[in-house]
Amino acid sequence: MSKAKMTKSDLLALEKVERDRLRIYTRSIFEYFDARIFGQHFPENPFLAMDQLDELLERDRQRERDGFPRKIQVGKIIKPGGGSGNDSVIVVPHTEEDKFRYDDSFEDKEIGGSGDQKEGEVIGERPIDEEGQGQGEHSNTGGDSPGEHGIEKRAYELGKILSDDLELPNLVEKNKKFYSYKSTYEMTDINKGSGQILDKLRTMTNIVKDNIALGRLHASNIKPENFLVNPKSKVYKVLSEERIYESKAVVFFLRDYSASMTGPPTDVVCAIHMMLYSCLVYLYDEQVISRFILHDTEAKEASDFNEYYNASVAGGTQVSSAYELVNKIVEDEGLEKDYNIYIFHGTDGDDWDQKGEYAIPEIQKAMDYANRIGISIARNVYSSGVTEIEIYLAESGLLEKNDELLMEAFDANEVSEEMIRNHIRKILSP
Amino acid sequence: MQLISQKTKAIMEECKIRAKDQGLQFDKETLEFVISNHEMTSLSAKNMIPSLYDYWVHDVDKTKSSRSYKLYPSNPYETVINTRPAISFYNDNNPDWLNVMIFYHVLGHIDFFQNNIFYERTHQGDFWAKALADKKVIKQLRLDLGERSRFVDYVIECARSLDNVVGFFRSLDPYSGSERFVFGEKLNYFFNDFLPKRLKEQTNKTKELMDRYNNLLKKCGPDNVEMIFFDSLVGDFPEFEEKYKKYLLHKSTKNEDVLEYLLNHSLLFRDANNAWMKDVINIVRDTSLYFFPQKFTKIMNEGWASFWHQRLFILDDRIRGHEVDYAKLNSGVMRMPRLGLNPYGLGCCLFEFIENMANKGRFSFDYQYCDDAIERKKFDDKSGKGLDKIFDIRRHKCDTTFINYLSEKDYQDFCNQHKLMVVAKRIDYDRAREVYYVKSRKGEDHRQMVFNALLNDPIIEVNRKKTRKGILALNQKFEAKPLDESNIPTMLFYLSHLWGGDTIQLFSYRLVPQSRDKLAVIGRESLDEHMVIRIKHQWRKGKYTKEEVQNE
Known part of the structure; x- marks a missing residue:
């Protein structure tokens, strides 16, 4: 049988059926497409949700423009990898809605529990853990004065993007160690009577002492088989928790803010240092001390990154002044002995000291102690190709002789974010 | 799905x-x-x-x-x-x-x-569908506002900041507001409030009016007397009806929570362009009311x-055949942890304990006033009313009243049976460790600890006396807990957006230990050791100040 051709009346009938079907929905409180709305919260591709973070952060920036405080913090969750250092870390956005609430810190925290212990008995203890196991929010969570922490927060966002495979190069052990919250387990404590490994020397000493006191040991005639052994004389080594001490690093950020830096060079240098700073905040957090130095013909120290980042342009250029100040700080405060020292310098390559007569000796001096000096040169549009600093550094031959000194130059106008990332990888390369 | x-x-x-x-x-x-x-x-x-x-x-x-x-x-x-x-x-x-x-x-x-009964208000409708309708409203608002659609989010944010201080318990009262009929209200108002103010000292007139009312009552009977009486007053007190209407209005709005107050009185809504915000605030408030009973x-x-x-x-x-699997799984769910509170376990054990008590008739006078430990242990009247009891409790109690249901002795028995105790921690600074120790095994202390854990949302109300021309004043009600002051500037900032006027004031409490070196521990006994200070937080034209105030 061949297929019957659909007549016009058939079509009309079909349409009517469809209309009736729709009408059922329009009569009830639900609409025809409600089912789809219910379902739309579940994007079919789970990775769609991944891009959302950037969107949310963009929205947060918009808030600031509208006069509302920023609300999204980027925190990290750490899952300890069993001491082997394979901790997995993921970055999560976090926000807390402000509401009227009671002050929890007011009360001495009481917790419920169950067990047989008597009143006053200790049932357990744990180390004070600053990071916290669950949601270790980043430290700058103060919400009172939104403006202050703006850059810190942004630094953190950026750090997470960059820091996958970066670390400070040439980090070495220094004299002074600093308390860290990490700990390890070692066989260092001793315990009488029971434990994991018998401490033979201590045990023997105790037994001999006991037997001398009992008068069973005579120097002329020593018979170990006759010794009386008190079970408590046995001394064992036991596993115990030891705190780890770590070396810290001091990082100097140097920025040229002379008049020639106006415009693109400043933007580029700031961007580079911002990202560097972000990585350090993200990776090392408490372990790194950052110092900020601005220079034109004279150098001065900025109190924090915010000031460093936002300082406006002035005066001429004397690169040596910045290194001089760094050398002075290191010497006065005796930093070399206790810290790993890193110097990152951002400039447009312009220097009034054209031959580097003053700058080269200072840089050489800094190289004696620094683990890395990274110089970023963002060339100005009007500078003709190679700049002064590039020339005198090349002439001095310092770049070839020292692995610690790295320099890269590029045109400020042609910089992309990708280039900056590569640049940072380069100046941090081991 | x-x-x-x-x-x-x-x-x-x-x-x-x-x-x-x-x-x-x-x-x-x-x-x-x-x-x-x-x-x-x-x-x-x-x-x-x-x-x-x-x-x-x-x-x-x-x-x-x-x-x-x-x-x-x-x-x-x-x-x-x-x-x-x-x-x-x-x-x-x-x-x-x-x-x-x-x-x-x-x-x-x-x-x-x-x-x-605390869920009674949520029984009337299908929240899923209501939420869908609300969602559509908000979606439409976003479309209408176009470029400014993000302001919908700001309004939601401001409204949500207040969604934990909504008047949930009042919303349970079906007669709340003006609908409530109070017997003889008009008459009471007339003789107690209106007349004394109006007449000042002329007591003869009051007596005369009372007599007139009583005579009318005898003549016309109780059904019509009010109408006739007040009709006869129009000549003497022409303004009475108007004043009574105002009084009713004031009464009906007296108990508004903060969001309701803002909806009805905010200066923002004098501008018709802002009317859409009302929808948003209402949606946020309703949603919060819906989730409220689950909190407690x-x-x-x-x-x-x-x-x-x-x-x-x-x-x-x-x-059959899965008894071991079940036992393993269930004990994980019901376990009373060595440290911490398991609501599953605590609630379930308390229901079981109460059922057992009721089965043995232990809520009776005889048992409750029996001091003999052996007698108490043996007590059983075999009444078997356990299930009735817990069904009754399931209907009428919320967490706080549920925990408080047992008498002191019974709760002690309950704690002993399940080995419950209160644990506290102190910090050993030398070793950089937190040490947990058993603070108390008393039932009352345990109960107090659970209470403290349940008390989460403060009570914030509109202070009607101080609210006037562009100033919105709020009061914290005293519950022996201080308000977290760290986010109050942000909160006042939000409020200023919803209020439209330039000044917001909040009167809150702060508890300061009498002796500074003592660690502050608040409980029933130790409240005396604290001074209660009233703090006035003010947000005025974008500037936040706070100061101590006396006798507020």
């Missing part, structure tokens, strides 16, 4: 019949969905209501939970939402015997939702569901 299979649904229906036999009451219709873990993470950000309005905080939570799920993959077995029909979500791939147990647990929740029936709700899944599943023959 899809409905459970026919086979599993059959198991559910079977469970319903058995649960009903035991006395649980719930609607015939329920909906069960299987959802994947990924869906679960995005749903939990929306309080498990898929049709809840869109708001970026939900997106943040969603991103957060879906990312942290990678590190810590764990999901609840079930989640029930309080709608009609009741809807519950399940993980897929549960074995059948486990489903039986989970279904009993879910039925316990549904029974609780549909019978506890956590222990009861979980306890009740656990109580019933234990009881029903052990009676069920489908447990």
Whole structure:
């Protein structure tokens, strides 16, 4: 049988059926497409949700423009990898809605529990853990004065993007160690009577002492088989928790803010240092001390990154002044002995000291102690190709002789974010 | 997201019949969905209501939970939402015997939702559909506002900042506001408030009016007397009717919570362009009211569901062959932890304890006033009214009243039976460690500790005396806990956006220990050791100040 051709009346009938079907929905409180709305919260591709973070952060920036405080913090969750250092870390956005609430810190925290212990008995203890196991929010969570922490927060966002495979190069052990919250387990404590490994020397000493006191040991005639052994004389080594001490690093950020830096060079240098700073905040957090130095013909120290980042342009250029100040700080405060020292310098390559007569000796001096000096040169549009600093550094031959000194130059106008990332990888390369 | 299979649904229906036999009451219709873990993470950000309005905080939570799920993959077995029909979500791939147990647990929740009086307000409608309608309203507003659509979010944000101080308990009262009829109200107002103010010292006139009323009462009878009496007054007091109307209006709005007050009186809404904000605020407020009862029936709700899944599943023959699996799983759920509070365990044990007491008639005078320990232990009148008792409690109590239900002695017995205690921590600074020690094994202390954990939301009300021309004044009610002052500037900032005037004042309490070196521990006894200070926080034209005030 061949297929019957659909007549016009058939079509009309079909349409009517469809209309009736729709009408059922329009009569009830639900609409025809409600089912789809219910379902739309579940994007079919789970990775769609991944891009959302950037969107949310963009929205947060918009808030600031509208006069509302920023609300999204980027925190990290750490899952300890069993001491082997394979901790997995993921970055999560976090926000807390402000509401009227009671002050929890007011009360001495009481917790419920169950067990047989008597009143006053200790049932357990744990180390004070600053990071916290669950949601270790980043430290700058103060919400009172939104403006202050703006850059810190942004630094953190950026750090997470960059820091996958970066670390400070040439980090070495220094004299002074600093308390860290990490700990390890070692066989260092001793315990009488029971434990994991018998401490033979201590045990023997105790037994001999006991037997001398009992008068069973005579120097002329020593018979170990006759010794009386008190079970408590046995001394064992036991596993115990030891705190780890770590070396810290001091990082100097140097920025040229002379008049020639106006415009693109400043933007580029700031961007580079911002990202560097972000990585350090993200990776090392408490372990790194950052110092900020601005220079034109004279150098001065900025109190924090915010000031460093936002300082406006002035005066001429004397690169040596910045290194001089760094050398002075290191010497006065005796930093070399206790810290790993890193110097990152951002400039447009312009220097009034054209031959580097003053700058080269200072840089050489800094190289004696620094683990890395990274110089970023963002060339100005009007500078003709190679700049002064590039020339005198090349002439001095310092770049070839020292692995610690790295320099890269590029045109400020042609910089992309990708280039900056590569640049940072380069100046941090081991 | 899809409905459970026919086979599993059959198991559910079977469970319903058995649960009903035991006395649980719930609607015939329920909906069960299987959802994947990924869906679960995005749903939990929306309080498990898929049709809840869109708001970026939900997106943040969603991103957060879906990312942290990678590190810590764990999901609840079930989640029930309080709608009609009741809807519950399940993980897929549960074995059948486990489903039986989970279904009993879910039925316990549904029974609780549909019978506890604190949920009464949520019984009337299908919240899922209401939320959908709200979602559409907000979506439409965003479309209408176009470029300024993000201001919808700001209004939501400001309104949500106040959604934990809504007048939930008043909303339970069906006669709240002006609808409440008070006998002889007009007359009372006339003689007690209106006349003294109007006449000052002319007492003769009052006497004369009273006589007139009494005579009329004799002549016309109680039905018509009021009307005739007040008609006769129009000549003497022409302004009375108007004043009475004002009084009624004032009375009806006297108990408004902060959001309601803003809706009715905010200077913002004098501008018709801002009217759309009212819709948003209303939606936020209604949503909050819907979720409110779940906040303070956590222990009861979980306890009740656990109580019933234990009881029903052990009676069920489908447990055969899975007794060990069940015991293992159940003990994990019900375990009273060495440290911490398990609402499932605590609630369930308390229900069992009360049932046992009622079975033995121990709520009677004889038992309660018996001091002899041996007598108390033996006491049993075999009345067997246990189930009636706990069904009654399930209907009428919330967490605080539930915990407080037992007398002091009985609660001590309860704590002894389950070895409950109060643990506190102190910090050993030398060794950089937190040390946990047993602080008390007294029942009352344990009860107080649970109370403190339950007391979360402060009470903030509008201070009507001080609210005037562009100034909005709020009061904190004293509950022996100080307000967290760290986010008050932000809160006042939000309020200033909703209020429209330039000044917001908040009067809060601060508790300061009398002797500074003493660690502040607040409880019933130690409240005396604290000075209560009233603080006035003020937000005026973008500037925040706070100061101590006396005698407010």
